[in-house]
Amino acid sequence: MADKPLVVASLADHELYVKIVEEHFRVVWWEDYIKGPEKYNNDIQGILVDAYGRLKRVDGSLLDHLPNLKIVSTLSVGTDHLDLELLFKRGIKVSRVPDVSSDCVADWGITLLVGMARRIVEGVDSAKNPATPFDFNIMGKKITGSTIGVVGFGRIGYKIAERAYGFSMKVLYYDVFRRSEEEEKKIGATYYSSVDEMLPHCDFVILIVPLLPTTRGMIGKKQFELMKNSAILVNVARAQVIDQDALVEALKNKTIRSAAIDVTYPEPLPDDHPLRFLDNIIITPHMGANSEESRRGVVVAGVKSCIAGVKGEPIPNEVLPPTQKPGKLH
Numbered sequence: 001m002a003d004k005p006l007v008v009a010s011l012a013d014h015e016l017y018v019k020i021v022e023e024h025f026r027v028v029w030w031e032d033y034i035k036g037p038e039k040y041n042n043d044i045q046g047i048l049v050d051a052y053g054r055l056k057r058v059d060g061s062l063l064d065h066l067p068n069l070k071i072v073s074t075l076s077v078g079t080d081h082l083d084l085e086l087l088f089k090r091g092i093k094v095s096r097v098p099d100v101s102s103d104c105v106a107d108w109g110i111t112l113l114v115g116m117a118r119r120i121v122e123g124v125d126s127a128k129n130p131a132t133p134f135d136f137n138i139m140g141k142k143i144t145g146s147t148i149g150v151v152g153f154g155r156i157g158y159k160i161a162e163r164a165y166g167f168s169m170k171v172l173y174y175d176v177f178r179r180s181e182e183e184e185k186k187i188g189a190t191y192y193s194s195v196d197e198m199l200p201h202c203d204f205v206i207l208i209v210p211l212l213p214t215t216r217g218m219i220g221k222k223q224f225e226l227m228k229n230s231a232i233l234v235n236v237a238r239a240q241v242i243d244q245d246a247l248v249e250a251l252k253n254k255t256i257r258s259a260a261i262d263v264t265y266p267e268p269l270p271d272d273h274p275l276r277f278l279d280n281i282i283i284t285p286h287m288g289a290n291s292e293e294s295r296r297g298v299v300v301a302g303v304k305s306c307i308a309g310v311k312g313e314p315i316p317n318e319v320l321p322p323t324q325k326p327g328k329l330h
């Protein structure tokens with residue numbers, strides 16, 4: 001319908017969400033757009049993108065061709081795949097979806113932690129796969145009473161800590177911002193202003209910081225050496241917060257016990273990547289937010305912001321330039 005605004009959309013499994021998006025927009029899906037962008041460029045008013053890599057990065061190489069673009073709505077918590085500086089400079093609005101999937105990502109963080117600690121993958125293989133011996137003696141690591149260090153204590157980090165508290169874990173956390181005394185008390189959380197000082201005390205370390213210049217590679221060789229040899233590392237943030245080569249070494253050398261990660265770089269890993277061949281790691285395909293309920297909610301919220309941006313109305317969950325930002329990014 002010619003009266004609806006045109007958006008270019010790059011969404012994982014978009015067939016699931018076609019109806020929601022097409023109810024409001026004329027859509028050119030990314031796969032079709034790249035076959036002949038010239039015929040769409042002047043009409044495109046919005047971009048719908050997510051964190052799952054079909055459209056890898058929204059930067060000048062795309063933006064330079066879209067003279068009438070009003071908004072980039074990312075259906076994700078993270079915004080690291082957007083050239084925010086350029087978007088702000090050009091006055092193009094930006095929105096994200098910060099909260100809809102928080103519970104599911106927190107659930108997944110704890111699932112990976114428990115799954116790795118209790119060796120669920122080996123257990124399932126032993127009980128299901130006729131080629132693997134049935135083994136009554138797959139021993140895990142006890143969770144109740146252990147200590148977790150949460151790196152990044154925004155919405156999702158706090159929810160992870162609430163869940164860990166439910167497992168009677170002792171909660172430590174690192175963030176640049178400290179929570180209120182009341183919030184800390186509720187879950188018995190202890191604050192560290194230095195991640196390096198926190199790491200030696202943790203049985204489990206879980207990463208949920210946004211990817212920023214200050215967090216890129218924040219867990220590297222030195223940090224692995226600070227962790228207990230028995231520690232388990234979980235990553236439900238962005239892959240690049242870990243130095244991946246250092247992770248391979250730490251797992252090979254047993255500097256730490258094991259890891260469970262929902263993110264890698266690149267995504268997916270090449271077939272011959274060394275992480276694929278290690279027994280002491282679980283890797284999942286960036287599925288932390290993937291419940292039907294939350295992914296649907298994310299699309300509805302992202303579309304709503306996109307409509308507002310196209311119409312020039314106040315935008316729910318607008319991402320503001322740093323000077324206008326009252327608080328934190330995550």
Ligand SMILES: O=CC(=O)O
Nearest residue numbers: 051075076077078
């Ligand atoms: O990774 C997923 C997100 O940023 O929402």
